[in-house]
Amino acid sequence: MSEQIASSGDGGGRPPFELEYHPPDPDLAELVSSFYIARINMPRFDEFERADRPQFRFMEIPDGGYVFSDGHEAPACRANIVGPTSSRVRAICNQPTGLFGFGMLPAGWAALMGEHAEKLTDRAIDAVDLFGPWIEDVAAALDKAESAQEKLIIGNNFVREVLTRHEHAPMWFIRTVDNWLTSSASPQVADLVDTTGMSIRSVERMTKHYYGLSPRMLARKYRAVRAAAALARGENLDTAALGDAFYDQSHLIREVKRFAGATPGQLGKPSSYTEATTKGRKQLAGRVSPIVSET
Numbered sequence: 001m002s003e004q005i006a007s008s009g010d011g012g013g014r015p016p017f018e019l020e021y022h023p024p025d026p027d028l029a030e031l032v033s034s035f036y037i038a039r040i041n042m043p044r045f046d047e048f049e050r051a052d053r054p055q056f057r058f059m060e061i062p063d064g065g066y067v068f069s070d071g072h073e074a075p076a077c078r079a080n081i082v083g084p085t086s087s088r089v090r091a092i093c094n095q096p097t098g099l100f101g102f103g104m105l106p107a108g109w110a111a112l113m114g115e116h117a118e119k120l121t122d123r124a125i126d127a128v129d130l131f132g133p134w135i136e137d138v139a140a141a142l143d144k145a146e147s148a149q150e151k152l153i154i155g156n157n158f159v160r161e162v163l164t165r166h167e168h169a170p171m172w173f174i175r176t177v178d179n180w181l182t183s184s185a186s187p188q189v190a191d192l193v194d195t196t197g198m199s200i201r202s203v204e205r206m207t208k209h210y211y212g213l214s215p216r217m218l219a220r221k222y223r224a225v226r227a228a229a230a231l232a233r234g235e236n237l238d239t240a241a242l243g244d245a246f247y248d249q250s251h252l253i254r255e256v257k258r259f260a261g262a263t264p265g266q267l268g269k270p271s272s273y274t275e276a277t278t279k280g281r282k283q284l285a286g287r288v289s290p291i292v293s294e295t
Contacts, residue, residue, distance in 0.1 A: 016042040019276040020148060023287045024102070025156045030171060031108030031163050033292040034284055035155050037148055038099040045093040047273045048261025050228060051221045052089075054109045054120070054212070055082040056127070056162075057101035058139050064093035068122045069258075079127035079135045083120030084109070084212030086221065088261030100142050100151055102159065103292070106177075106210035107169035112162060121212040131162065173206055177218075182290045185226075185245035187219040221259050225295045227252065228260035231267040232278040 018039040024032035033053060045064070062076040069087035076093065110117045127135045138158055145151045173196065180192045192215055193200050207215050223245050227237060237245075237252075246252040257263050267274065285293040 014039075014041045015272060016040075017045070017272040017276055019280050021280040021284055022148070022152055023284060024159065028108075028156060028159050028163075029288070030174075031105055031111065032159055033103035033105050034281070034288055035100070035102045035152060036280070037151060038101075040093055040097050040099070043095065045091070045273075047091055047271060048088040049085075049091045050225050050261060050277075051085045051087055051259040052103065052225075053106075054084050054104040054112075055080070055101055056104065056112075057082060057099060058142050059093075059097055059099050060143055061095060061097040063095050063097070064091070066091055066124050070122060072123065074124035077126040077128070078139045080124055081112075081120070081127050081130065082124040083122065085122055086213055086217055087122070087258055089122075090261075098143075100155065102155060104163075105289075106174045107171060108159070108163045109212075110169045110210050111164060117210065118208045118212055169210060170206075174210060177207060177211065178289060178291045181218065181222045182294065186223055189215045189219065220255065222291070222295060224255040224259035227264075228256050228262070228267055229278045229281070229295055231256070231264050232270045232274050233282060234268075 018041065020037045022035045022037070023029075024035060057080045059076055059078060059080065062078050062080075064076045066074045066076070066082065067090040068074075068085070069089070082089075104112060113120065138154065141154050142151055145154060176195055177192065180187050180195065184191075189200070189203075193203050196203055198206075204214050207213065207218055211218050213221065227245065230237060246255065253263055256267070260267070262270075262274065270278070281293055281295070283293075287293075
């Protein structure tokens, strides 16, 4: 498995933030968006993470936490489960550390959380509370791994263990929603309802369960993060087929700031973290779903 690396330097020594993205093994492609290996080298990390899919994240030194859009705070743990987010999230780390994690696609999220999938939107929990102390052994094994390849073997096997415990998701529905989100710059809920042949109430229930959000909020989120990712990569929104997705400039600014944590102007000069995440995901194009590489 080849790896993709995105990092940004600070002009000398190690870069302040280092990041590698890797696709999952083929049998996990409908459960995991990508794996990532990160290294925070700066004395303090304090950044807005964009609204995103759920994350399972191991930290070598869990000194920090997450602040969600409603003001709720969750401490960082050795093994963190961060639910799907409806807005930007402030992530804080008070000292240098390493991270290993993976994003969960809707089928993976439902398999992990079962009937509780939608209850962790805009929240984070300690994975030990869900699985027990053996998660600490996984964290220790990741710390001891001497290469990215070793970490990925542990990570892929860990996913096979934890994402097969509960329900099997209706993949036809998830594929339909993913296609709806990626085939238009501004997805319309009525189109999704028509395509599924379901009632609006049923569609809302299923998107909340598998994606953590209503169809309307889901469309807003992906419209904004696609635009934010394109801007952070230096792309023109018209070229990226996103020029007509917003009513006007103020609408663009408001939505991008809410879901990505920065204004379009700020994204034109992205932080090392934002630059690494947006370029790194783009480099996965062709090996993961467009809903991952384009956002």
